[in-house]
Amino acid sequence: MKKISILFALLLSIGIQAQKAISLEEAIDIALKSNFDILVARNDADISRINNTRGNAGMLPTVNVNGSGNYAFNHVLQKLSSGTTNKYPSQSVTTLEANTQLSWTLYDGGKMFVTKKKLEEMQSLGELQFNSKVLEVTYNVVSAYYDIIRQNQQLKSMNEVINYNKQRVVIAQTGFNAGLLDKTELLQAKIDLNVSTENAINQKYAISQAQKTLNGILGKDASTVYEVGDSIPFSALPDKNELLLKLASSNASILALKKQIDVANLAVKETQKGYSPTFSLQGGYYLSQTNNSEGTTLKSHSIGPQIGGTLSIPLYNGGETKRKIAAAKIELLSAQYSLENTQLQLTIELENAYTDFENQQQLLQIEKENNLLAKENMEISLQRLKLGQATTLEVHLAQENYVQSCTRLLNFEYNLKMGETKLRQLVSSL
Numbered sequence: 016m017k018k019i020s021i022l023f024a025l026l027l028s029i030g031i032q033a034q035k036a037i038s039l040e041e042a043i044d045i046a047l048k049s050n051f052d053i054l055v056a057r058n059d060a061d062i063s064r065i066n067n068t069r070g071n072a073g074m075l076p077t078v079n080v081n082g083s084g085n086y087a088f089n090h091v092l093q094k095l096s097s098g099t100t101n102k103y104p105s106q107s108v109t110t111l112e113a114n115t116q117l118s119w120t121l122y123d124g125g126k127m128f129v130t131k132k133k134l135e136e137m138q139s140l141g142e143l144q145f146n147s148k149v150l151e152v153t154y155n156v157v158s159a160y161y162d163i164i165r166q167n168q169q170l171k172s173m174n175e176v177i178n179y180n181k182q183r184v185v186i187a188q189t190g191f192n193a194g195l196l197d198k199t200e201l202l203q204a205k206i207d208l209n210v211s212t213e214n215a216i217n218q219k220y221a222i223s224q225a226q227k228t229l230n231g232i233l234g235k236d237a238s239t240v241y242e243v244g245d246s247i248p249f250s251a252l253p254d255k256n257e258l259l260l261k262l263a264s265s266n267a268s269i270l271a272l273k274k275q276i277d278v279a280n281l282a283v284k285e286t287q288k289g290y291s292p293t294f295s296l297q298g299g300y301y302l303s304q305t306n307n308s309e310g311t312t313l314k315s316h317s318i319g320p321q322i323g324g325t326l327s328i329p330l331y332n333g334g335e336t337k338r339k340i341a342a343a344k345i346e347l348l349s350a351q352y353s354l355e356n357t358q359l360q361l362t363i364e365l366e367n368a369y370t371d372f373e374n375q376q377q378l379l380q381i382e383k384e385n386n387l388l389a390k391e392n393m394e395i396s397l398q399r400l401k402l403g404q405a406t407t408l409e410v411h412l413a414q415e416n417y418v419q420s421c422t423r424l425l426n427f428e429y430n431l432k433m434g435e436t437k438l439r440q441l442v443s444s445l
Contacts, residue, residue: 036242039160042233046156047149049234056148063141072131076119076296085110091310103309110306116299124291133281140274146443147267152232153445157436159229163243165429166222172421173215176414179397180208183410186401195403203407207414247428250435252376255369261442262365269361272354279347286343289336290329298322365441372434379427382420389413389420 037045047053069075087108093101120127187204190196227237263269298321305315329336396413399405439445 035240038244039157042160042229042241043153043156045233045235046152050152050232051234052148053152056145060138060141060145063138067131067134067138069131072134073120073123073127074131076117078115078117080113080115082113083110084112101311105308106310107308108305111304112302114299114301117297119296121294121296123293124288126285126288126291129281129285129288133278133285136274136277136281140271140278143267143271143274147271150267150440150443150445154436154440155232156229157445158433159225159232160243161247161429161432163222163225163229163241164245164247165425166218166225167243167245168425169422170215170218170222172418172425173211173218176418177208177211177215179393179414180204180211182397183400183407184208186397187407190403200407203411207407207411211414247432250372250376250431252372253435253438258365258369258438258442259362261444262361263358265443266361266441267443268357269354272350272357276347276350276354279343279350283340283343283347286336286339289339292326292328295325295327296322297325361441365438368434368437368441372431372438375427375431375434379424379431382424382427386417386420386424389417393417 085108087110089103089106089108091101091103091106093103095101183204184201187196187201191198191201226240229241230237230239300318300320302318303316307313393410393413393416396405396410400407400410436445
């Protein structure tokens with residue numbers, strides 16, 4: 016027995032350790048480090064940062080070391096103007112070349128500077144898009160975390176009803192044994208007890224699903240079980256005008272679209288530089304050696320520095336530059352339309368979210384009172400059943416009303432918190 020007790024205690028301690036207590040702030044912190052969408056968004060932002068270099072903008076020279084070799088076996092027949100004929104039926108030629116070459120575009124109408132500015136704006140855009148993903152994931156964490164609390168509270172109210180149903184069965188059994196109640200009353204009480212027990216089992220499954228949803232957002236194994244808080248905190252009503260002002264200046268989507276317009280503007284300027292001439296500098300150190308097995312020149316060797324330049328003036332390219340400029344301007348116009356549409360849609364979304372927040376707050380206050388009344392009505396019905404003044408149907412209806420009230424109350428609390436969270440997400444203050 017002592018060994019069994021020790022084993023039971025050990026198993027109990029393992030079960031307790033499996034339940035990891037976690038606060039909402041801790042859950043958000045884990046998600047920001049482990050959520051896969053966050054990790055991908057971080058990589059995308061890093062790519063934009065890595066691409067923002069002077070070299071990628073074309074502002075720096077390129078230096079290459081090149082080498083080549085060639086061997087040829089020829090049949091040569093030469094007839095000179097002097098009348099001399101040279102014939103080499105088996106001439107072999109070995110050619111070796113090597114060089115260090117520098118190429119540097121010194122002038123391209125300022126395109127390289129526009130490109131560098133565009134890369135900087137694209138880096139900023141990448142950070143804004145990353146911040147938008149952070150807000151989205153944070154909202155999802157809040158939603159999943161409080162959903163578990165809601166489901167746990169729902170199970171708690173179901174267990175409370177199960178206890179009342181057990182009392183009903185005892186009362187009905189006593190009344191039936193005393194000949195005061197029909198057997199149908201006892202049977203209905205037992206049926207209601209079984210149904211409420213089934214509901215509790217289904218609710219445990221719903222809690223398990225909610226836990227897995229949170230695990231997925233946190234990037235954790237599906238079997239991990241977190242012990243969350245036991246209540247959904249009250250949400251204060253924010254000022255509407257303040258939210259509308261913050262929406263235009265802080266919303267992540269709006270800021271990202273504004274940055275996209277900046278990028279599109281620079282893309283137009285960058286494309287327009289296609290009409291400008293370019294001047295490139297080339298230079299290097301060159302080595303060349305040729306060996307002939309036969310002929311007038313048996314060996315040729317040259318080595319030394321070279322420098323030169325190339326000026327290119329675009330005259331005609333089939334209208335490609337004009338086409339690219341037209342396409343870039345249309346993309347700019349589309350970006351402006353997207354910004355205006357997003358501002359309108361987000362304003363509507365904020366207005367709707369604020370109205371819903373107010374409604375949920377009013378509904379919550381009404382349901383709090385209604386829940387107290389439903390519970391009192393259920394307890395009175397149960398006492399009346401003990402005294403033989405009520406039927407099991409009356410008690411059944413009272414219990415159903417109480418369960419439904421608990422469900423509505425929890426949903427209103429959850430919806431109110433998510434309404435607040437949505438408003439905060441819209442103004443990027445999560």
